[in-house]
Amino acid sequence: MLDISHLNLGKTEKNTLNQEHDSSRETKSNIKTRKKKRFRLLEESTGLVPSGNITYIVAFVLPLIMYIALYYIKEIYPFGNNVYLRSDCYHQYAPFFSELWEKIKSGDSLWYSWDIGMGTNFISLFAYYLASPVNFIIAFFPQKFIPVVMDYIIATKLSIASLAIVFYISKHFNTKKLSIVPFGIFYAFSGFLAAYSWNIMWLDCIILFPLIILGLERLVNQNKGIFYCIMLGLCIYTNYYISIMVCISVVLYFIVLIICYEGEKSFYAYFKKMYSFAFYSLLAGGLAAILLLPEIYTFSLSASSNSTFPSTWSNYFSIIKEFTRHLINIPVHTALEHHPNIYCGVAILILLPLYVISKQVKPKEKITKMALVLIFLISFNLNIPNYIWHGFHYPNSLPARQSFIYIFFVLIICFEAFNNIKNFNNKELALAFWISMGFLVIVEQLFVSDETYDFKTVYISGAFILLYALLIYLKRNKKFKSPILLIACYSLCIIEATINMDNTGLGTTSLSSYQIDFDAVENVTEEVASQDDTFYRMDKVVGARTKNDGAWHNYHSISNFSSTSNAGMSKLFGFLGIESSTNAYGYNGSTLVTNSLFSVKYLISNKILNEGPLISYVTGNNGEFIYKNENVLPVGYLIPSDAEDNWNPTKSSDGIVNTNSLVESLTGISNVFTLTYEYGNDNWVYFNPVKDGHLYLITKNSACSSIHVTINDSTTRDFTNIKTGTILDLGYYTTEDDIEIESDSSMGLVVYTLEESRYVSAMEQLNESGLNVTDYSSTSIEGTIDASEDGNILFSIPYDDGWTVYIDGKKVETSAFKDALLMVSVSEGSHTVSLKYTPVNSILGIVVSIISIIILIVLYIISKKIRKKESKLDKLPVFLQSIILGEDVKKKLIKEKLREEIIIDNEDNDSIIIDDIPEEEFFEEYFEDDPDSVKELEILDGVENENKAVSSNKDKGNKVEDYEEDKVENKVDKIVSPDDLDSLDDFDNI
Numbered sequence: 001m002l003d004i005s006h007l008n009l010g011k012t013e014k015n016t017l018n019q020e021h022d023s024s025r026e027t028k029s030n031i032k033t034r035k036k037k038r039f040r041l042l043e044e045s046t047g048l049v050p051s052g053n054i055t056y057i058v059a060f061v062l063p064l065i066m067y068i069a070l071y072y073i074k075e076i077y078p079f080g081n082n083v084y085l086r087s088d089c090y091h092q093y094a095p096f097f098s099e100l101w102e103k104i105k106s107g108d109s110l111w112y113s114w115d116i117g118m119g120t121n122f123i124s125l126f127a128y129y130l131a132s133p134v135n136f137i138i139a140f141f142p143q144k145f146i147p148v149v150m151d152y153i154i155a156t157k158l159s160i161a162s163l164a165i166v167f168y169i170s171k172h173f174n175t176k177k178l179s180i181v182p183f184g185i186f187y188a189f190s191g192f193l194a195a196y197s198w199n200i201m202w203l204d205c206i207i208l209f210p211l212i213i214l215g216l217e218r219l220v221n222q223n224k225g226i227f228y229c230i231m232l233g234l235c236i237y238t239n240y241y242i243s244i245m246v247c248i249s250v251v252l253y254f255i256v257l258i259i260c261y262e263g264e265k266s267f268y269a270y271f272k273k274m275y276s277f278a279f280y281s282l283l284a285g286g287l288a289a290i291l292l293l294p295e296i297y298t299f300s301l302s303a304s305s306n307s308t309f310p311s312t313w314s315n316y317f318s319i320i321k322e323f324t325r326h327l328i329n330i331p332v333h334t335a336l337e338h339h340p341n342i343y344c345g346v347a348i349l350i351l352l353p354l355y356v357i358s359k360q361v362k363p364k365e366k367i368t369k370m371a372l373v374l375i376f377l378i379s380f381n382l383n384i385p386n387y388i389w390h391g392f393h394y395p396n397s398l399p400a401r402q403s404f405i406y407i408f409f410v411l412i413i414c415f416e417a418f419n420n421i422k423n424f425n426n427k428e429l430a431l432a433f434w435i436s437m438g439f440l441v442i443v444e445q446l447f448v449s450d451e452t453y454d455f456k457t458v459y460i461s462g463a464f465i466l467l468y469a470l471l472i473y474l475k476r477n478k479k480f481k482s483p484i485l486l487i488a489c490y491s492l493c494i495i496e497a498t499i500n501m502d503n504t505g506l507g508t509t510s511l512s513s514y515q516i517d518f519d520a521v522e523n524v525t526e527e528v529a530s531q532d533d534t535f536y537r538m539d540k541v542v543g544a545r546t547k548n549d550g551a552w553h554n555y556h557s558i559s560n561f562s563s564t565s566n567a568g569m570s571k572l573f574g575f576l577g578i579e580s581s582t583n584a585y586g587y588n589g590s591t592l593v594t595n596s597l598f599s600v601k602y603l604i605s606n607k608i609l610n611e612g613p614l615i616s617y618v619t620g621n622n623g624e625f626i627y628k629n630e631n632v633l634p635v636g637y638l639i640p641s642d643a644e645d646n647w648n649p650t651k652s653s654d655g656i657v658n659t660n661s662l663v664e665s666l667t668g669i670s671n672v673f674t675l676t677y678e679y680g681n682d683n684w685v686y687f688n689p690v691k692d693g694h695l696y697l698i699t700k701n702s703a704c705s706s707i708h709v710t711i712n713d714s715t716t717r718d719f720t721n722i723k724t725g726t727i728l729d730l731g732y733y734t735t736e737d738d739i740e741i742e743s744d745s746s747m748g749l750v751v752y753t754l755e756e757s758r759y760v761s762a763m764e765q766l767n768e769s770g771l772n773v774t775d776y777s778s779t780s781i782e783g784t785i786d787a788s789e790d791g792n793i794l795f796s797i798p799y800d801d802g803w804t805v806y807i808d809g810k811k812v813e814t815s816a817f818k819d820a821l822l823m824v825s826v827s828e829g830s831h832t833v834s835l836k837y838t839p840v841n842s843i844l845g846i847v848v849s850i851i852s853i854i855i856l857i858v859l860y861i862i863s864k865k866i867r868k869k870e871s872k873l874d875k876l877p878v879f880l881q882s883i884i885l886g887e888d889v890k891k892k893l894i895k896e897k898l899r900e901e902i903i904i905d906n907e908d909n910d911s912i913i914i915d916d917i918p919e920e921e922f923f924e925e926y927f928e929d930d931p932d933s934v935k936e937l938e939i940l941d942g943v944e945n946e947n948k949a950v951s952s953n954k955d956k957g958n959k960v961e962d963y964e965e966d967k968v969e970n971k972v973d974k975i976v977s978p979d980d981l982d983s984l985d986d987f988d989n990i
Contacts, residue, residue, distance in 0.1 A: 040052055040053060041053050041054050041057075042054055043176070050178060051176050051177050051178055052176050053176065054178070055166060055170065055176045055177065055178050055180055055181060056163060056166065056167065056170075056176075058178060058181050059162050059163045059166035059167075059180070059181050059184040060159050060160060060162060060163040061159070062162075062181065062185065062490075062494075063158060063159040063162040063184065063185055063188045063189070064155060064156065064159040066185070066189070066494060066497065066498055067155040067158060067159065068155065069498070070498065070501060070502060070506055071084075071151070071155070071506075073502060074502075074506050074508050075508070076151060076506075076508060077148045077151070077511050078148075081510055081511050081512055082508035082509065082510060082511060083147040083148060083150075083151055083508060083509060083510075083511045083514065084150075084151045084154065084198060084506055084507070084508055085147055085150075085198070085508070085509045085514065086198040086507040086508075086509075087198060087334060087398075088198075088199065089150070089198040089199065089200065090509060090514075090546070091546040091547065091548060091561055092129065092546075092548060092561060092562060093129060093150065093198075093199075093200055093201065094146060094147050094150065094514070094552065095546060095548035095549065095550075095551035095552035096125065096129050096130055096548065096551055096562075097130065097135065097138055097146045097150060098143060098146055098551055098552045098553075098554065099113060099115055099116065099122070099551040099552075099554065100126070100130050100135065100136075100138065101138050101139060101143050101146060102115075102143070102554045103122075104136065104138075104139040105139060108778050109122075109777070109778050109779050110122055110123050110126055111123050111778070111779050111802075111837060111838065111839050111842070112778050112779050112802075112837045112839075113125075113551070113778060114537075114556040114778060115550040115551050115554055115555060115556055115557055116548065116550060116551050116557065116559075116560050116562070117557070117558065117559065117560025117562075117565065117566065117569065117585065117798065118537070118557075118558045118560075118569070118598060118796060118797060118798055119797050119798055120560065120562075120564070120566075120798065121294065121298050121564070121800060121802060121839055122778075123291070123294050123839050123842065124291075124294050124295045124297075124298035124299075124564050124839065125298075125562060125564050126291070127240060127291035127292070127294065127295040128201070128239070128240070128241065128295065128562070128563055128564055129201050129562070130201070131201075131237055131238050131239065131291055132200075132201070132203075132204045132238045132239075133238075134153060134157070134204075135153075137149070137153070138150075144515050144518045144519075147511065147514060148511065150200055153200060154197055154198070154200055154203065157200070157203040157204070157206075157207060158188045158189075158193060158197060158203065159188060160207050161184075161187055161188045161193075161203065161206050161207045162181075162184035162185060162187055162188035163184065164184075164207045164208070164209075164210045164211055165183060165184050165187045165210045165408065165411065165412075166180050166181060166183070166184040167210065167211070167214075168210035168211065168213060168214045168412075169183060169184075169412070169415055171214055172214065172217065172412075173415070173416070173419055175419070178486060179418070179486065179489070180415070181490070182345075182489060182490065182493040183411050183414070183415050183418075185493050185494065185497050186344045186345035186411060186493065186497060187344065187407065187408065187411055189497035189498070189500065189501050190341075190342075190343060190344045190403075190404065190407045191325065191330065191332060191341035191342055191343030191344065191403070191407075191500070191504070192340075192341045192342065192403040192404045192407055193206070193404070193501075193505070194332050194341065194343070194500060194501050194504040194505030194506075195332035195333065195334050195341040195398075195504070195505065196334070196341070196398065196401075197505060197506070198507075199398075201238075201239050202239055202242050202401075204234070204235070204238035204239060205235050205238060205239050205242040205243060205246060206404050208231050208232075208234055208235040208238070208246075209235070209246055209249075209404070209405060209408060210408060211227075211231040212228065212231045212232050212235060212246065212250060213250075213253060213408070214227070214231075215227040215228025215229070215230075215231050215232070216228050216250060216253060216254060216257065216277075217257060219273075219276060219277060219280060220254070220257040220258065220261060220273055220277075221257070221261070221263070223272075223273075223276065224863075225276050225277075225279070225280035226280075226856065226859060226860055226863070228280055228284075229280040229281075229283050229284045229287070229856060230284075230287070230856070231284075232246070232247075232250070232280075232281065232284035233283070233284035233285070233286075233287030233288050233852075234287075234288075235284075236284060236285060236287070236288035236292060237287065237288035237290075237291055237292075240288070240291070240292055240295055241391060241563075242401065243288075244389075244390075244391045245389055245390075245391075245401060245402040245405060246405070247281070248388070248389060248402075249402070249405045250281070252372055252375065253372065253409075254277055255368075256368040256369060256372055258270065258273065258274075259364060259368050260362070260364055260365045260368060261273075283852055283855060283856060286848050286849065286851065286852030286855075287849055287852045287853065287856070288849070289844075289845040289846075289848035289849045289852065290842075290845045290846050290848075290849040291845065292845065293841035293842070293844055293845035293848065294839040294840060294841045294842045294845055295564075296841065297801070297839075297840040297841050298564050298839075298840075299564065301566050301567060301568065301799075301800070302563065302564055302565060302566065302567050302583065303565070303567040303570065303582045303583060304391075304393050304563070304583075305567070306567065307392060307393035307394070309384075309387070309392070310383050310384050310387055313382060313383065313384060314382070314383045315381050315382055315383070316338040316339075316380075316381055316382075316383070316386075317338070317339070317381060318381075319377060319378075319381060320442065320443075320446065321446075321447065321452075322339070322340065322342075322377060322380055322381055323377070323439075324443050324447060324453070325339060325340060325341065325342050325343060326342060326343055326344070326346065326348060326349060327343070327346060327440075327443065327453075327457050327458065327461040328343065328346055328457065328460055328461050328464065328496060328499065328500050329454070329456070329457045329460060329499070329500055329503045329504060330343060330453065330457060330504070331504060332504045332505065333399055334397060334398055334399075335397050335399075336397055336399075337399060338380070338381075338386065338399045338400065339399060339400070340380045340399065340400030340403045340406070341400065341403055342380075342400075342403050342406060342407060342410075343500060343504075344407045344410060344411055345493065345496060345497070346436075346461045346464045346465050346468070346496065347414070347464070347465070347468045348410055348411070348414045349435075349436035349439060349461075349465060350432045350433060350435075350436050350465060350468060350469060350472070351413075351414035351415075351417040351418055351432075352410070352413065352414060352417070353431065353432040353435045353436070354417040354418075354420075354421075354424060354428065354429070354432045355370075355413050355414065355416060355417035356370065357424075357428055357431065357432070358416075358417055358420055358423070358424070359423070360420040360423055361416060361420075369409065369413055370413075372409060373406065373409060373410060373413065376402070376405070376406040376409070377406075379402070380400050380403075380406075386400075389401075389402050390402075396582060396583065421472060421475060421476075422475075422476065429469075429472060429473070433465070433469045436465050437462065437465065440458050440461060440462050440465070443458055444458045460499075464492070464496050467492055468492065471485060471488060471489055471492070514545070517543065517545075517606065517623070517624055518552075518553070519622065520621045520622035520623060520624035521553045521555075521604065521624050522553065523621040523622070523624075524604070524619050524620065524621050524624050524625070524626045525538070525553060525554075525555050525604075525626075527619050527621075527626075528602055528618060528619065528626055532601075534601075534773060535556075535599070535634070535635050535773045535776050535781070536556065536599060536600075536601035536602065536632065537555075537556040537557065537558055537598065537599050537600045537601065537602075538555050538556065538557070538600065538601065538602035538603065538604060538626070539557050539558055539559060539587040539590070539600055539603065539604065540587065540603075540604045540605070541587070541603045541604065541605045541609065541627075541729065542605040542606055542607045542609075543604075543605060543606030543607070543624075544559075544586075544587065544588075546561065547559040547560060547561035547584055547585075547586040547587075548560065548561055548562070555604075557587075558585075558586075558587060558590070558598050558600060559585065559586040559587050560584060560585055560586070561583065561584035561586070562583060562584075563583050565582075565583045565584055565585065566798045566799075566800075566820070567819075568798070568799060568816065568818065568819035568820035569585055569798050569820050570582070570583075570584065570585045571818075571819065571820065572818055572819075572820035572821070573585040573586075573589075574651075575649035575650075575651075575655070575658045576589070576590075576594055576649075576655050576658055576659050576662070577589050577591075577654060577655010577656060577658065577659065577698065577725060577726060577727035578590050578594065578655065578726070578727070579723060579726050588726060589655060589726040589727040589728075590727075590729070591656075591659065591673075591694075591696060591727060591729065591754070592614055592615070592629065592631070592694060592754060592759065593659055593663060593672060593673075593754070593759060593762075594659065595629050595632070596629060596631050596632050596633050596763050597633060597662075597796065598796045599632060599633055599634060599635050599796045600629060600632065601628065601629050601632040602618065602626050602627065602628055602629070603615065603626065603627045603628075603629065604624060604625070604626055605624075605625050605626075605627065606623055606624055606625070607625075607717075608625060609625070609627055609731060610731045610732040610733065611627070611732070612692075612694065612732035613630070613756065614629070614630055614631065614694060614732070614754075614756065614759075614760075615627045615628065615629055615630065615732070616628050616630060631759070631760055631763040631764075632763075633763060633766055633767055633770060633796075634767070634770040634771045634772070634773060634783075635771060635773060635781065635795060635796055635797065636770065636771035636781075636783070636785070636793050636794065636795040636796070636833065637766045637767065637769060637770040637771060637793070637794060638766070638769035638770070638785065638787050638788065638789075638791050638792070638793060638794075638826070639666050639766070639791055639792050639793075639794045640665075640666070640791050640792075641790065641791050641792055641825070643665045643666050643792070643794075644665075644792075644817050644818060644823075646664075646665040647661055647662050647665035647666075647818070648661070649661065649662070654698050654700070654725055654727075654750070655698070655725060655726070655727045656673045656696065656698065656727065656750075656752045659672070659673065660672060660673055663762050666762070666766060666794075667761075667762040667765045667766060669758050669761055669762045669765070670758075671755065671758065672754065672755055672758045672759045672762060673696070673752045673753065673754055673755065674752065674753050674755055675750065675751075675752060676689070676690055676695070676751045676752060676753045677749075677750070677751040678749075678750050678751070679747065679748070679749045679750070680746075680748065681701070681746035681747075681748065682746060682747060682749065683742060683743050683744065683745055683746050683747060684740075684741070684742040684743075685740070685741050685742075685747070685749055686738070686739070686740045686741075687739055687751070688735055688736075688737065688738060688739065689733050689734065689735050689737060689739070689753065690735065690753065691735060691753060692732075692733070692734045692735060693732065693733075693753045693754055693755070693756060694729075694730075694731065694732050694753070694754040694756075695730040695731065695732075695733055695739075695751060695752070695753055695754075696727050696728065696729060696730060696751070696752045696753075696754065697719075697727070697728040697730055697741070697749060697750070697751055697752075698725065698726075698727055698728065698749070698750045698752070699722055699724065699728070699743075699747045699748055699749055699750075700724065700725070700747075700748035700749075700750065701724070701745065701746050701747055701748035702724045703745045703746070704722060704724075704743050704745050704746065704747045704748070705720070705721060705722050705745075706718065706719060706720045706721070706722060706743060706744070707719050707722065707728075707741055707742065707743045707747060708741070708742050708743070709730065709739065709740070709741050710739075710740040710741075710742075711733070711737060711738070711739055711740075712737055712738050713738065713740075717730075768788065769785060769786060769787050769788045769791075770785070771783045771784070771785050771793065771795075771833060772784045772785065779836065779837040779838075780834070780835060780836050780837065781833075781834070781835040782832075782833070782834050782835075783832075783833050784830065784831065784832055784833065785826070785830070785831050785833055786829075786830045786831075787826050787827065787828050787829060787830075787831065788828065789828050790825075790826070790827050790828050791825075791826065792817075792823050792824065792825055792826065793823065793824050793825075793826050793833065794817055794821060794822075794823050795821060795822040795823065795824075795835070796821060797821065797822045797835075798820065798821065798822070799814075799815075799816035799817070799819070799820060799821060799822050799823075800822070800837075800840070801814075801840045802837050802838055802839045802840045802842075803822055803835055803836070803837050804835070804836050804837075804838070805822075805824045805833070805834070805835050806832075806833070806834040806835075806836075807824070807826060807831050807832070807833060808831050808832055809832070809834075812824050812825065812826075813825075
C-alpha cells in the first residue's frame with residue numbers, strides 16, 4: 001500500500017485509502033453501471049468553458065440551425081416556394097418516396113410495383129433507394145408535400161452526421177470538449193455533402209461510418225465485435241451500394257489497426273483478430289441479407305452487370321489539382337468529370353502538416369494513416385482503383401462517391417494534430433502555416449492564371465487560414481481566456497462552412513411547379529379507375545415531368561429511370577425507337593402499336609390531342625386530359641412459337657422498321673407503318689399527309705436536338721432533347737392539314753403513316769387469344785386464355801425469375817422474349833393461368849437475416865454472462881474455459897484479479913488513487929481550463945514517475961474518476977504481459 005501520510009487529505013480520504021484491502025472492490029462493469037447513473041449534461045467544472053455531454057447536443061443542434069438558416073436564405077419551404085430537389089432527387093427519389101407512401105397507406109406489398117417500368121422488383125428498388133427506417137415517417141404527411149419532408153429529413157440526417165463524428169472523436173480521444181464540434185460541422189458541411197446531400201439514400205451510411213470505425217477499433221483493441229457488426233449491418237441494409245466503399249475502407253483501416261496494435265503480438269493473437277474481423281463482417285452482411293440477396297439478383301439483370309474490368313491504366317488529373325479541391329468555394333462536380341468533392345475546411349491545410357511533424361503521434365501510426373490518405377488520393381486519380389471503389393463499374397456521373405470516407409480520415413487526423421496543439425513549438429507552427437500559404441501560391445500560379453478557378457477562391461481561403469493561424473497563436477497565449485477563443489473559433493467555422501455550402505450546394509426548384517399537376521392527374525386517374533377495374537397501363541404523352549411520373553402519381557406506367565432498371569427492357573425499347581439508356585427507358589417514342597402491345601390503354605396529356613378512330617377522349621380536369629387507346633391488348637396474349645426466332649431487330653434500322661418486323665413475326669401482317677416522306681439535310685420542310693392517319697417522325701441527324709412543328713399556320717408543338725432514332729408522335733391528321741417542320745440544324749427527317757386497317761387487324765388477331773384477367777394484385781395475376789394453337793403466351797411484364805407461372809394449376813417453365821419480356825409455352829385449348837411473384841432470394845435472405853440476428857443475440861448474452869460471471873462455463877476448470885472460449889479467457893481472469901488490487905473507491909466522491917497515469921496527460925486532459933484545481937497534485941516519493949495520488953474536492957474527484965474509468969483497461973493490459981499467459985501455472989502467482 002502506498003504511503004499517503006504526507007498528502008493533504010481529509011479524514012474521509014485517509015479512511016478510504018487505509019481501508020482499501022478491507023472494503024469491497026468494484027469491477028469494471030460496476031463502474032460502468034455507476035457511471036451511467038451519474039450521466040450529466042454539464043461536467044461539474046469550475047472552468048469557464050462548458051464540456052461534457054452538452055457537446056453532443058451542440059454537435060447536432062448547431063448544424064441543424066445552420067441548415068435551417070440556409071433554407072431560409074434559399075427560400076426553401078416554408079420560407080419560400082422552393083424545395084431542395086436536385087438531379088436524381090428530382091427524377092427518382094421523390095417519385096419513389098411517393099410510391100412508398102402509397103404502399104404504406106394502402107398496405108400493399110413491398111415486393112413488386114406495376115407503377116414503374118411495366119412492373120419492377122420493388123423490394124430491390126427499396127433496398128437501393130428507400131431502406132432507411134427514417135423514410136417511413138413520410139406516411140404522417142400529405143403525399144404532395146413529400147419533397148418538403150425529404151428536405152427536412154436531409155437537414156436532420158446531416159446534423160446527425162455531425163453528431164456521429166463528434167461521438168467518435170469523444171470516444172477515440174477520450175474527451176468531451178466543445179472544441180470537437182467544429183470538426184463535426186465540417187463533416188456535415190463538406191464538399192461531398194455540398195455536391196451530394198440531396199442524395200438522401202446515402203446519408204445513413206455517412207452517419208454510420210464513424211460508428212463503424214469506432215466499432216472496428218473496439219474489435220481490434222478490446223475484442224468486442226458486436227457494436228461493429230450491428231453498425232456495419234445497418235450500413236449495408238440502408239444502402240448496399242455505398243456499403244461497398246465502406247467495406248473496402250474498413251479492410252484498409254483494419255490493416256492500419258493491426259500494424260499499429262500495441263497488445264499481444266503472437267501469431268495466435270493476430271489470427272484471432274483477423275478471424276473475428278472476418279466473422280463479424282460476414283455476420284453484418286447476414287443481418288442485411290433480407291435486402292442484400294434480392295438486390296444481388298436484380299442487379300444481375302441491370303446494365304451494371306455487363307461492366308468489364310479495365311485492361312489498361314490511366315489517370316485523370318494531377319495530384320496537385322486534386323488537392324486544390326480542399327479550398328473554399330471550389331465548384332462541386334456531379335457530372336462525368338472524375339473530380340472528387342473533398343472540401344472539409346481550409347484549416348486542414350495547417351493541421352495536416354502539423355500531424356506529419358507531430359512528436360506526440362507514434363511513427364508507425366503516422367505513416368500508416370498518411371498512407372491511407374494517400375491511397376484515397378491515388379484512387380481518385382486512377383481509373384482501375386476508381387472502377388473497384390464504385391462496385392466494379394464506372395459511375396454514371398456523380399464521381400468519387402467514396403470521398404466522404406477520405407474526408408472522415410482527414411478530419412480525424414487533423415483533430416489529433418489540433419488536440420496536441422500546445423505541444424508544438426513556434427517554429428513548427430510557423431512551418432505548417434507557410435506550407436499552407438505556399439500551397440496557395442502554387443494554386444494561384446497553376447490554376448487561377450488559366451481560369452480553372454476564380455482568384456477569389458485562393459484569397460478567401462488564404463484569409464481563413466490566416467485567421468485560424470491567429471487563433472492557434474492566441475490559444476498558446478495564456479492571457480486569452482478559452483471561452484473567447486472558443487466563440488471565435490465557432491464563429492469562424494460557421495461562417496466558412498456556411499459560405500461554402502451557400503455557394504456550392506443546395507440547388508433548388510419550385511415546389512409549386514413540381515406539384516402543379518398533382519391534384520389534376522390524381523382526379524383524372526381516379527375517375528378512370530372508378531369506371532375501369534381491368535388491368536391496364538397509362539402514361540403521359542405530353543407534359544411528363546420525369547420517367548417516374550407513374551410512381552409519383554401512382555398509376556401503372558411503362559417508364560422507368562433507376563439504377564435497378566432492367567437492361568433487357570432498355571435494349572428492347574431502343575430497338576423499337578422508344579427512348580432508352582443504360583439505366584432508363586420511357587414513354588417518349590412509343591407508338592400506338594407499342595402502346596397496344598404493352599397494354600397501355602390510357603394516355604395522359606396536358607394538351608388537347610387530335611382524336612381519331614384509334615384514340616378517343618375520356619375525361620379531363622384542370623388542364624390534364626385522358627384519352628383511350630381503342631385497340632389495347634391484355635397483359636398476356638398468344639404468339640407463334642417461332643416468333644422470337646423470326647424477329648431480328650438491328651440497331652442500324654430505325655424504330656419503325658423494327659416495329660414493322662415485330663408485328664409481322666407476331667401476326668404475319670407486314671408494314672403496319674408505311675414510309676410517307678424522306679428528306680435529306682433540310683432544316684425546314686413543308687408537306688400534306690398523303691392520307692388521313694396517325695403520323696410519326698424520325699430525325700436521323702445526330703446534330704438535330706429539337707424541332708418546331710406548325711400545323712395550319714397556327715397550332716404549334718415543340719419536340720426538345722431529341723435522341724437520334726427516337727420516334728416522335730406527331731398525331732392524327734388529314735390530307736387537308738398543312739404541316740411545317742423546322743430546326744436550327746439539318747434534320748434528316750423521315751415521315752411515317754400508321755396503316756389503320758393493318759394495325760387494327762394485327763391487334764384483333766392477337767386479342768383473339770388474349771389473357772382474360774379475372775383478378776390481379778401487385779404480386780399476382782389470375783386469368784383464362786383460349787389458345788387457338790400451340791404457341792407461347794407473351795406477357796408485357798419484364799422478365800424476372802421471381803415470377804412463377806401456373807397453367808391449369810401446374811407450374812411451367814418461364815423464358816425471356818429477347819431477354820426482356822416474360823414468356824411461357826402453352827398448348828392449344830382453354831386454360832387457367834396464374835402468375836405469382838416472390839422476389840428471387842427473398843426467402844433465403846429472410847432466413848439468413850433471422851439466423852444472423854439469433855447468432856448476434858446469443859453472442860451478446862454469452863458476453864454479458866461472462867462479464868457478470870453468470871455463465872455456467874465459470875464452473876469449469878480454467879483450461880477447459882480456455883479451450884471453449886479461447887486464450888483470452890486466461891487474460892480475462894488475470895485481469896479480474898489485478899482489478900481487485902486497483903483502488904477505485906469513490907462512493908462519496910471524496911478521493912481517488914490512480915496508478916500508472918502520466919501526469920502530463922492527466923493534467924492536460926482534465927484540468928486544462930482550470931489549473932488551480934491541481935495545486936494539490938503531488939508525485940509520491942519512492943514511487944515511479946508514472947504513479948501519482950490525487951486528492952481533491954467532489955468536483956476534482958469526479959474528473960479523476962472519469963479518467964480512471966477510461967484508463968483501467970489499458971493499465972491492466974500493460975501489467976499483463978504476453979509471457980504471463982504462456983502458462984496457466986503462473987496464474988495464481990501473478
